[in-house]
Amino acid sequence: MSHSLDPEDWQAFRARARDMLDTLIDRMEDYSDGPVWTSPDGYEPKLDTAVLGQGAVRTDQALLELMQYGVGNTHPRFLGWVHGAGTPSGLIADMLAATMNANCGGRKTGAIRIERAVIDWALATFGLPETGSGLITSGTSMATVIALKCARDSRLGFENRKTGHEGQGLVGYTSSHAHSCLDRAFDMLGLGGDALRKIPATPDGRMNQDLLAEAIRCDRQAGLTPFVICGTAGTVNRGAIDHLSDLADLCRREDIWFHVDAAFAAALQLSETHKDKLNGLSRSDSIAFDFHKWMQVNYDAGCVLIRDEDSHRRTFSDRPDYLADMGRGLGSDMPWPVDYGPELSRGFRAVKIWAQLIEHGPEKLGAVVDANIEQARYLATQIKNTPTLELLSYDDLNICCFRYVGDQVETDLDSLNQELVIQLQESGLAAPSTTRIDGKLAIRVNITNHRTQTEDMDVLLDAILRIGRRI
Ligand SMILES: Cc1ncc(COP(=O)(O)O)c(C=O)c1O
Structure with missing residues (x-):
């Protein structure tokens, strides 16, 4: 008896997939019609014995029933939070990703090369050196954790990866208007939220640089170790952009890592009219941003870029025997994405970014x-x-x-x-x-x-x- 989960009848599967695809494309054609959002009150999906193992027809009914209860960001009048709208072509790339079912932690595959191509494009686009590195992430929040771990571990000479960082007195700085993902990163990295100093903003919403310099001075005087300044390009409440060039100068003077949260405003770099607003971004040590916001790639697709590849790799790389470099064959083509981030198993997010850039430019x-x-x-x-x-x-x-x-x-x-x-x-x-x-x-x-x-x-x-x- 076969235990395969593949369709018994491939012709029937083709027909089912085509029907589903038609229905999905009908929905996409109507993105601008109907309500922006439909409350899921009364929709109570369950995985109980009544539905488990009920086969393809029941599955497709359940999937289609779900479709109306999205967040609404595919609609032109979804204007909340910071959501991109995605593109129908994202579906094509996602179908390819599902077909390849690639695990993008590493190994010698075309999928890993696509991710590298996306990172290379991003490094060049934001003016970071081509020797830099990066990783596609679920979003800016995860990209921020990776960047700040890199900043912290570089400061401590990577010793802390074995010994921890207790007693090092590490402190960082950001604007009081910065996104909460920075607090979360400080928390997750064991630095504690209080170690992220919130520098008040000037009335135009940008980090007050005099107060920043003063805070660094006071912390040094108290014997603490300032290790990162987190600038923001595009604050979540008003879109203010910190004085990135000035922050880069200060970081250089003070020997501090310069990180920029450019979650949505990174997209300004693609606009001839507005790219000047990001002056100074190319001098950062790390950038966290999203493709799924203003660059309209379907969820989820974030990115972290790191100027110094060596620091990035030394922050994450460790190779158990079963992942050793084999020199040739599947277990080669180092470094792998797992050398640049916490996840070993990862989906093929890069392909939808790659496809978006090729198709739309x-x-x-x-x-x-x-x-x-x-x-x-x-x-x-x-x-x-x-x-x-x-x-x-x-x-x-x-x-x-x-x-x-x-x-x-x-x-x-x-x-x-x-x-x-x-x-x-x-x-x-x-x-x-x-x-x-x-x-x-x-x-x-x-x-x-x-x-x-x-x-x-x-x-x-x-x-x-x-x-x-x-x-
Ligand atoms: C400025 C800023 N930073 C970080 C984030 C978090 O990004 P993500 O939701 O992709 O983790 C957001 C989300 O809106 C944001 O606007």
């Missing part, structure tokens, strides 16, 4: 960036011209934070705006998110979506005014 992706910045500009202008709305932050990028103030009579504006965003999401018309700007609850619109049109801003504002009045 940096120029077309850069044009999406330009269009989204224009749309945010239009939105900010409309908000300024509407007396019942108050613009809370806008930094000439792709993010606009504002609130409905109505006629300004005694009202709890925080609760009102929170309720407004919830009702807007539930209406399915548009999905912004919320944040706080100077303590005020704000409607946060982030545009990293190639399907968004300027008219979508009008639909959004009409809905906000209508719901605001009603509340």
Whole structure:
């Protein structure tokens, strides 16, 4: 008796796969129609005996039932958090990845060479030396952990990989507007969140460099060891970009690792109009960014780049006997991705990035960036011209934070705006998110979506005014 899980009837499998593909493409053609988001209330998927092992027909029904309950980021009016919209071509690359079923921890395979090609492209694009290294990750959060481990271990001469880093007094610096993934990385690396000094920002949302220099001085005086400055290119609340060149100068003077979180704003590098905003990024020691945000690669696809390949490899590499370099054959072609990160088993994320770049090219992706910045500009202008709305932050990028103030009579504006965003999401018309700007609850619109049109801003504002009045 065969235990194979392959189809018994390949013709039937072909027909099933084609049917499914047609249905998926129908859905993609309709991305712009229907509600942005459908609440999964009432949808209670279970893996109980009623469904386990029920075969292909039941499986496909279950998969299609699920499809309507996405986050909504494929819709042009998904404007919350920082999500890319993905592309239909991503499906083709994902089908190839599923077909190859490659484990990209290492070994001598075409898949590993594709990942290297993507890393080489990224190093060149961001102006890092071609001798640098990198890794495709699940996202910027994981890329940040890898970069900061590299910064920490380099500072300690890699000895800490055996002995730990207790008593070393390591401290790092970032802006008070930086993303929480930096705190999480400090936590995960055993440095503790308090060791990441939060330097207040100037009114334009950038790290205050005088206060930064002062903090470093005080820490050194206290006998601590400053080891990393984490700049941000594109803060999550307003898209502010730290003075990267100045931070690079300071890091050089102080002999400190210069890391940059460029999660979404890395895509500015693809825009002829806006790439200057990233001046100084090429002088960083490490960059964490996402392909799945503004570069529209389907989830998930992040990346870490490291200037000094040797440091990167020494931070992670260790070779048990069963993974030894065999010189030739499958067990060769070193270094492998496992030498640059914590995971041994990894999927083939690089292929969808590679395919996206081949199909659409940096120029077309850069044009999406330009269009989204224009749309945010239009939105900010409309908000300024509407007396019942108050613009809370806008930094000439792709993010606009504002609130409905109505006629300004005694009202709890925080609760009102929170309720407004919830009702807007539930209406399915548009999905912004919320944040706080100077303590005020704000409607946060982030545009990293190639399907968004300027008219979508009008639909959004009409809905906000209508719901605001009603509340
Ligand atoms: C500035 C910034 N850094 C880091 C992250 C985390 O990225 P990821 O969700 O890919 O882990 C985000 C996510 O929105 C971000 O905006």
